[in-house]
Amino acid sequence: xxxxxxxxxxxxxxxxxxxxxxxxxxxxxxxxxxxxxxxxxxxxxxxxxxxxxxxxxxxxxxxxxxxxxxxxxxxxxxxxxxxxxxxxxxxxxxxxxxxxxxxxxxxxxxxxxxxxxxxxxxxxxxxxxxxxxxxxxxxxxxxxxxxxxxxxxxxxxxxxxxxxxxxxxxxxxxxxxxxxxxxxxxxxxxxxxxxxxxxxxxxxxxxxxxxxxxxxx
Ligand code: GTP
Ligand code: MG
Numbered sequence: 001x002x003x004x005x006x007x008x009x010x011x012x013x014x015x016x017x018x019x020x021x022x023x024x025x026x027x028x029x030x031x032x033x034x035x036x037x038x039x040x041x042x043x044x045x046x047x048x049x050x051x052x053x054x055x056x057x058x059x060x061x062x063x064x065x066x067x068x069x070x071x072x073x074x075x076x077x078x079x080x081x082x083x084x085x086x087x088x089x090x091x092x093x094x095x096x097x098x099x100x101x102x103x104x105x106x107x108x109x110x111x112x113x114x115x116x117x118x119x120x121x122x123x124x125x126x127x128x129x130x131x132x133x134x135x136x137x138x139x140x141x142x143x144x145x146x147x148x149x150x151x152x153x154x155x156x157x158x159x160x161x162x163x164x165x166x167x168x169x170x171x172x173x174x175x176x177x178x179x180x181x182x183x184x185x186x187x188x189x190x191x192x193x194x195x196x197x198x199x200x201x202x203x204x205x206x207x208x209x210x211x212x213x214x215x216x217x
Contacts, residue, residue, distance in 0.1 A: 033094055044056075056101065056102075057100060065094075110141060118145060
């Protein structure tokens with residue numbers, strides 16, 4: 001609790017102690033949901049290894065949204081700073097990033113995960129079909145999964161960003177550019193267009209390599 005309070009920083013509207021204790025319970029629940037989904041993804045990947053001698057997943061990263069970022073987001077979007085309102089409105093408290101080798105793997109993983117009987121797709125944004133203005137590409141889905149607690153199952157949303165190694169490398173660099181831009185706005189003018197061009201080139205290369213790979217398996 002003390003740690004949580006210190007993470008809160010200088011928020012104007014700090015939630016009271018009772019709300020904070022609800023949020024700690026909520027966090028535990030979301031973390032459990034994140035583990036459920038990570039395990040499912042790991043199992044899918046190892047099944048592929050055994051059956052097809054091939055791994056669609058290059059690696060995965062999991063993160064829980066920092067409590068301070070969570071409150072900042074709630075405040076920015078005008079939501080109440082209560083556990084109930086946060087649960088209802090914010091879906092990326094538990095997040096998993098899945099980095100794949102090829103473009104086909106992105107949709108393969110989505111299909112295999114969301115067709116599991118206890119996984120339900122809640123939201124989907126396909127930034128591969130519709131890249132962002134910046135050039136950003138990735139598939140974002142939010143799924144819900146039941147977490148079995150002592151009183152029974154509770155559905156928890158987990159946000160999953162699925163992208164290739166190339167798209168991930170691009171997104172890290174572009175993120176750095178945007179972050180740096182807070183202090184030096186010339187940098188976006190200098191590099192923004194070039195990065196967008198690289199995103200398109202990367203897509204061409206990844207599609208080409210995908211074709212070769214398809215012929216090899
Ligand atoms: P939020 O409420 O802010 O999450 O808005 P949203 O749900 O509409 O966001 P979106 O689905 O676009 O995904 C947000 C996350 O995707 C960010 O936290 C980044 O990790 C990633 N992202 C989205 N757009 C970009 C981009 O242009 N560049 C990079 N590097 N990452 C992006
Ligand atoms: Mg989001």
